[in-house]
Amino acid sequence: MYSICYRSPLSCNSKESNKKMNSVKTEEDIGSIGLVKEQFATICEPPDELILDSGRKLGPITIAYETYGELNEARDNVILLLHPLSMDHHAAGRYAPDDRKPGWWDNFVGPGKAFDTSRFFVICSNCIGGCRGSTGPSSINPATGKPWGATFPVITIRDMVNAQKRLLEKLGIDKLFCVAGGSMGGMQALQWTVSYPDKVVAAIALATTWVHSAQNIALNEVGRQAIVADPNWNQGDYYGGESPRRGLALARMVGHISYLSDKSMHEKFGRKLQDRDEISFDLLTDFQVESYLQYQGLSFTQRFDANSYLYISKALDYFDLSRGHNSLASALRDVQARFLVLSFSSDWLYPPYQSREVVSAQKRGGKQVSYCEIQSDYGHDAFLLEGEQETPLIRDFLRHVREETHA
Amino acid sequence: MYSICYRSPLSCNSKESNKKMNSVKTEEDIGSIGLVKEQFATICEPPDELILDSGRKLGPITIAYETYGELNEARDNVILLLHPLSMDHHAAGRYAPDDRKPGWWDNFVGPGKAFDTSRFFVICSNCIGGCRGSTGPSSINPATGKPWGATFPVITIRDMVNAQKRLLEKLGIDKLFCVAGGSMGGMQALQWTVSYPDKVVAAIALATTWVHSAQNIALNEVGRQAIVADPNWNQGDYYGGESPRRGLALARMVGHISYLSDKSMHEKFGRKLQDRDEISFDLLTDFQVESYLQYQGLSFTQRFDANSYLYISKALDYFDLSRGHNSLASALRDVQARFLVLSFSSDWLYPPYQSREVVSAQKRGGKQVSYCEIQSDYGHDAFLLEGEQETPLIRDFLRHVREETHA
Numbered sequence: 001m002y003s004i005c006y007r008s009p010l011s012c013n014s015k016e017s018n019k020k021m022n023s024v025k026t027e028e029d030i031g032s033i034g035l036v037k038e039q040f041a042t043i044c045e046p047p048d049e050l051i052l053d054s055g056r057k058l059g060p061i062t063i064a065y066e067t068y069g070e071l072n073e074a075r076d077n078v079i080l081l082l083h084p085l086s087m088d089h090h091a092a093g094r095y096a097p098d099d100r101k102p103g104w105w106d107n108f109v110g111p112g113k114a115f116d117t118s119r120f121f122v123i124c125s126n127c128i129g130g131c132r133g134s135t136g137p138s139s140i141n142p143a144t145g146k147p148w149g150a151t152f153p154v155i156t157i158r159d160m161v162n163a164q165k166r167l168l169e170k171l172g173i174d175k176l177f178c179v180a181g182g183s184m185g186g187m188q189a190l191q192w193t194v195s196y197p198d199k200v201v202a203a204i205a206l207a208t209t210w211v212h213s214a215q216n217i218a219l220n221e222v223g224r225q226a227i228v229a230d231p232n233w234n235q236g237d238y239y240g241g242e243s244p245r246r247g248l249a250l251a252r253m254v255g256h257i258s259y260l261s262d263k264s265m266h267e268k269f270g271r272k273l274q275d276r277d278e279i280s281f282d283l284l285t286d287f288q289v290e291s292y293l294q295y296q297g298l299s300f301t302q303r304f305d306a307n308s309y310l311y312i313s314k315a316l317d318y319f320d321l322s323r324g325h326n327s328l329a330s331a332l333r334d335v336q337a338r339f340l341v342l343s344f345s346s347d348w349l350y351p352p353y354q355s356r357e358v359v360s361a362q363k364r365g366g367k368q369v370s371y372c373e374i375q376s377d378y379g380h381d382a383f384l385l386e387g388e389q390e391t392p393l394i395r396d397f398l399r400h401v402r403e404e405t406h407a
Numbered sequence: 408m409y410s411i412c413y414r415s416p417l418s419c420n421s422k423e424s425n426k427k428m429n430s431v432k433t434e435e436d437i438g439s440i441g442l443v444k445e446q447f448a449t450i451c452e453p454p455d456e457l458i459l460d461s462g463r464k465l466g467p468i469t470i471a472y473e474t475y476g477e478l479n480e481a482r483d484n485v486i487l488l489l490h491p492l493s494m495d496h497h498a499a500g501r502y503a504p505d506d507r508k509p510g511w512w513d514n515f516v517g518p519g520k521a522f523d524t525s526r527f528f529v530i531c532s533n534c535i536g537g538c539r540g541s542t543g544p545s546s547i548n549p550a551t552g553k554p555w556g557a558t559f560p561v562i563t564i565r566d567m568v569n570a571q572k573r574l575l576e577k578l579g580i581d582k583l584f585c586v587a588g589g590s591m592g593g594m595q596a597l598q599w600t601v602s603y604p605d606k607v608v609a610a611i612a613l614a615t616t617w618v619h620s621a622q623n624i625a626l627n628e629v630g631r632q633a634i635v636a637d638p639n640w641n642q643g644d645y646y647g648g649e650s651p652r653r654g655l656a657l658a659r660m661v662g663h664i665s666y667l668s669d670k671s672m673h674e675k676f677g678r679k680l681q682d683r684d685e686i687s688f689d690l691l692t693d694f695q696v697e698s699y700l701q702y703q704g705l706s707f708t709q710r711f712d713a714n715s716y717l718y719i720s721k722a723l724d725y726f727d728l729s730r731g732h733n734s735l736a737s738a739l740r741d742v743q744a745r746f747l748v749l750s751f752s753s754d755w756l757y758p759p760y761q762s763r764e765v766v767s768a769q770k771r772g773g774k775q776v777s778y779c780e781i782q783s784d785y786g787h788d789a790f791l792l793e794g795e796q797e798t799p800l801i802r803d804f805l806r807h808v809r810e811e812t813h814a
Contacts, residue, residue, distance in 0.1 A: 053688070054688035055688075056688075150690060153688075154688040154689060154690065211678070212678075213669060213672070213673055214669075214672035214673050214675070214676040214677055214678065214694075214696045215664065215667075215669045215672045215673070217678070217694050217696050217697065218660075218664045218672060218696050218697075218700055219664060221660070221692075221694075221696070221697045221700055221701075222629075222657060222660045222661055222664070222700070224690070225656075225657055225660065225701065225704075226633060226657055229637070229653040229654070229657065230636070231638060246636040247636070249632075250629060250632055250633055250636065250657070253625075253628070253629045253632065254629055254661065257622065257625045257626060257629070260622075262620060262621075262622045262755075262758065265620070265621035265622045265625060266620055266621050266622070268621070269621040270621055271618070271619070271621065271624070271727065279725055281460070281461035281462075281463075281560075281561040282561060283557060283561065283631070283717055283718070283721060285628075286724075286725075287621075287624050287628075287724065289621045289624050289625050289628070290624065290625075290628045293625055293628055293629070294628075294632065297632075310690055311690070314690060317693075317694065318686055318693075320678065348669070348755070351669065
């Protein structure tokens with residue numbers, strides 16, 4: 001199973017599977033997962049700490065996670081969703097009926113959706129190093145009784161995956177039918193297939209890369225320098241005081257620009273002015289895009305911790321799936337999972353060529369891989385927004401793998 | 408005269424002109440302009456101040472400039488070079504024999520070079536708003552006896568051009584054979600042809616745009632926010648004290664990333680580590696690209712003023728050649744200058760499509776325009792680095808225009 005398309009992704013599907021897809025669900029069947037509850041698990045308790053890539057030990061570790069759908073008796077219908085940098089374990093549904101927004105990937109997760117909760121038991125866990133419930137730099141270091149801050153150990157994408165593996169063990173789940181994620185989540189999905197080749201049946205990697213490029217590192221470095229240049233950062237020891245929110249806001253602004261495309265910014269903002277008809281001839285904000293970025297930066301500081309940004313961006317920069325191997329192909333040699341790789345034409349953060357390198361390596365290794373470059377003007381964010389194009393591809397891929405592996 | 412090429416720019420030239428080009432100069436003829444001296448002129452003295460686009464008046468104004476070559480008797484061999492944001496009037500030659508580096512465009516300016524000083528009288532002036540000798544926010548406000556700081560009037564690309572016009576009047580030069588520049592210099596070149604249509608015979612616009620895009624504005628806004636977030640900025644009033652160098656360094660880091668391409672960063676840095684064989688697993692710099700950016704940021708603060716960065720980046724963001732007109736075509740209607748427009752395939756700051764919009768508008772207006780998209784991996788910086796590809800195009804263009812207008 002190897003296909004490449006550069007136009008409408010529907011052309012990636014055979015006529016037969018299109019027909020199937022169209023007949024599978026009516027609009028009535030497709031809905032929200034409804035109300036959900038976040039859950040917490042404690043893993044890696046001493047003396048069974050997690051051994052990190054750095055050699056340091058971390059434990060006990062709290063993991064925040066959510067689940068959607070039902071685990072079947074065979075325990076073979078589990079999909080693990082992996083979130084991008086600025087998201088968390090709240091992928092779908094609402095905590096309360098009047099929540100303004102559902103989880104970040106709600107359009108993909110629910111009954112009849114791409115990750116169909118009427119068939120699959122979907123788990124989404126918050127990564128370690130984060131600040132949304134899992135252990136990270138804002139957590140209390142049990143040895144000192146104070147927040148870790150910048151003394152928290154540096155973590156990697158592989159460490160995140162190893163922690164997820166321990167969570168699954170705790171939940172009594174031995175094998176994943178699928179790991180799936182976009183951006184940083186896609187890196188984790190790829191890492192899963194390499195770290196635990198016999199534990200993953202299928203992997204879906206969206207808008208991602210197998211190795212952070214020099215440009216990727218450079219963009220993250222600006223964000224890190226903005227945070228550590230903020231006097232409130234105070235060597236990472238700011239909990240209980242003023243946080244380095246201006247530095248974090250700047251980091252987010254840089255990030256946000258890299259998530260959009262030149263064209264999507266042109267279409268969304270162009271040169272429209274903010275609350276005025278004519279340019280002001282002062283140094284204050286004139287353009288809507290300036291206000292928008294400032295707002296994005298500021299609102300991010302209300303839900304994200306600056307130290308977590310440092311640690312997670314560093315994990316991204318360290319990411320190189322071929323680390324410890326001679327090449328990507330060698331790293332992928334033992335992978336058993338079928339791959340679905342989706343890239344997006346206007347994504348300049350993780351451009352399509354990076355996905356194609358994964359696809360080519362898998363193909364050369366005789367592995368099963370489906371690939372689509374989806375035409376989209378949304379830039380990197382496309383993987384969150386092109387549900388209409390992605391859903392049939394994901395749904396068909398999961399069905400094919402299910403049929404093949406249960407034959 | 409209208410040509411487009413997407414491959415080797417040499418194919419833009421006819422065989423005949425290639426032959427001519429190759430026979431024009433031997434290596435011995437091509438050399439440095441040698442030692443140069445910066446000069447200063449005072450213009451716009453009250454009551455004849457410069458009326459700015461904002462409506463405010465500015466004067467007296469000091470302009471720093473350099474000249475290379477000799478003004479001929481007819482005074483019709485003048486080329487005005489216009490510098491990009493972070494450069495200045497020192498385009499060519501050295502101030503002293505032991506200067507570590509010559510002017511920023513030395514490979515383009517000198518006897519036998521693209522801007523051949525054995526034929527042309529070349530002037531390069533520092534823009535107003537800058538900090539390298541021309542009046543800007545770090546200059547003394549005559550009304551207060553103190554540096555202007557953030558009370559300096561906001562300026563535009565058109566204001567810069569109007570100041571240059573006044574400088575030329577002072578020098579007794581009525582008409583320009585050519586205006587030429589890259590990036591911000593290219594915007595000024597285009598603005599010259601619109602503001603003074605009967606005063607410019609030819610214009611060369613490299614790696615530039617006719618209007619700052621939402622993405623361009625967004626990148627600049629990050630830089631501005633980094634500067635104003637630095638506590639040392641102090642509302643622009645920092646002269647004599649600590650300057651907001653950390654903020655300015657961040658602004659420069661963002662700018663620098665936008666001047667390079669993904670590919671050039673990959674080739675220059677890849678994932679090479681700085682002074683170590685293995686990743687460090689701490690939050691400090693690991694990668695060469697991080698050290699490089701930090702160095703670029705820091706060294707920029709030693710030669711550039713943070714307030715000037717605010718003002719000049721704002722001038723860039725305000726740039727819209729069609730302002731006050733219905734369209735770009737309408738703005739260009741009265742232009743008499745022949746155009747040479749060069750874009751660079753990997754320039755994502757001012758992508759080739761922005762240049763093509765200028766070319767198309769000129770073509771639709773029945774104007775003379777030559778265009779080449781030069782294949783280069785150097786990103787925006789290509790216009791400074793692809794001398795070998797650019798020189799024959801510039802030299803041929805100037806020769807053709809000279810022949811046509813002196814026929």
